Amino acid sequence: MKIAIDGPAGAGKSTVARMLARELGYVYIDTGAMYRTLTWKALQNGIDFSNSSALFQLAENTFIRFEYNSSQEQKVICDDQDITLQIRSPEVNSSVSIVASYASIREIMVKQQQLMAEAISVVMDGRDIGECVLPDADYKFFLTASIDERARRRVDELRHKGYEVNEDLIKTEIVRRDENDSHREVGALKILPDSIIIDTSNLAIGQVLNRMLSIIREDN
Numbered sequence: 152m153k154i155a156i157d158g159p160a161g162a163g164k165s166t167v168a169r170m171l172a173r174e175l176g177y178v179y180i181d182t183g184a185m186y187r188t189l190t191w192k193a194l195q196n197g198i199d200f201s202n203s204s205a206l207f208q209l210a211e212n213t214f215i216r217f218e219y220n221s222s223q224e225q226k227v228i229c230d231d232q233d234i235t236l237q238i239r240s241p242e243v244n245s246s247v248s249i250v251a252s253y254a255s256i257r258e259i260m261v262k263q264q265q266l267m268a269e270a271i272s273v274v275m276d277g278r279d280i281g282e283c284v285l286p287d288a289d290y291k292f293f294l295t296a297s298i299d300e301r302a303r304r305r306v307d308e309l310r311h312k313g314y315e316v317n318e319d320l321i322k323t324e325i326v327r328r329d330e331n332d333s334h335r336e337v338g339a340l341k342i343l344p345d346s347i348i349i350d351t352s353n354l355a356i357g358q359v360l361n362r363m364l365s366i367i368r369e370d371n
């Protein structure tokens with residue numbers, strides 16, 4: 152079984168994807184974490200984000216894997232280093248959509264994601280999962296929410312992690328990221344003909360989960 156969850160930043164994808172995977176006994180794969188990992192490594196190496204060939208080289212020479220505990224909590228390991236926390240920094244947030252905009256980098260990432268999902272049941276979240284990574288997914292959910300609600304969630308998340316953030320700046324950045332993620336030539340975020348759209352603006356995470364579970368269980 153393959154379940155794809157796409158949608159913009161702050162729509163609640165990763166929280167609900169993790170819960171859904173736990174509920175169904177599937178593996179959760181956070182593809183955004185992979186683009187974040189490359190961005191973090193590029194920052195560490197002082198690579199200019201306009202240098203697509205240096206970024207491509209970096210992607211080819213970076214080994215990303217996930218480790219899970221029994222609650223499906225995920226650790227992100229880059230070349231044997233645990234960088235789970237580092238990839239959520241404001242610096243990574245503001246540059247990751249540039250890295251994700253290069254078709255050559257997306258090609259490498261999509262191949263790795265397809266390999267990870269091969270032969271196991273997965274819940275995978277990102278932007279291009281239903282279209283590029285798992286075009287044959289059994290379910291393609293598209294989660295969305297109003298910009299204000301998404302910015303509020305991102306602010307809460309960052310404050311919870313100890314970062315000092317300005318709500319207006321976060322909102323501006325989300326709008327810019329949406330713009331980049333929706334308008335690139337390859338792997339752009341979009342609603343597909345077979346997307347199941349869920350607007351999470353006024354839903355608690357448990358309600359989103361229940362809605363997804365009832366759709367899946369109705370068919371099985």
Ligand code: DC
Nearest residue numbers: 160182183186247248251277278279
């Ligand atoms: O879901 P997230 O916020 O962790 O994603 C980080 C960035 O990576 C975001 O700008 C979109 C990009 N991304 C992507 O282009 N394709 C994916 N499959 C997943 C994420």
